[in-house]
Amino acid sequence: MLNAKRGELFLVLRREFGERLEEDALTSQDEKIEIGDRSVSVLRQDVELERLAMKRRELRRIDDVLERLDQGSYGLCEDCDAEIAEERLEIVPLATRCVECERRREFEEKRIEETGGGFRAGFRDIRDKSEEGED
DSSP, X not given: OHHHHHHHHHHHHHHHHHHHHHHHHHHHHOTTOOHHHHHHHHHHHHHHHHHHHHHHHHHHHHHHHHHHHHHTOTTBOTTTOOBOOHHHHXXXXXXXXXXXXXXXXXXXXXXXXXXXXXXXXXXXXXXXXXXXXXX
């Protein structure tokens, strides 16, 4: 199943990347595009590139899972080494963490997102305190 999904993603990426190259060649030939049209075109290209990047990340995740299968570590949580529940793997075959570790990771990501990022948040706090002292 993973190999089939990998092959499908690879073909989609190959086709869409080829289409993007053709579009870029056509766009570069028409230099008289108005600035508004150009900005819309650039935005559309950014969205398309991000979509392709997401597919590429998924392809990389599939490769990682296939490598874990080869190594015999598929189905083991990469954080705590506990077995990942079979039901979870059936629903999310690319899962690399048990439910508890995945919840912990998602909670931590959300916390960092809300505070503005772990390392940077410390600097923001220092800056905020120095601004308070200046008042």
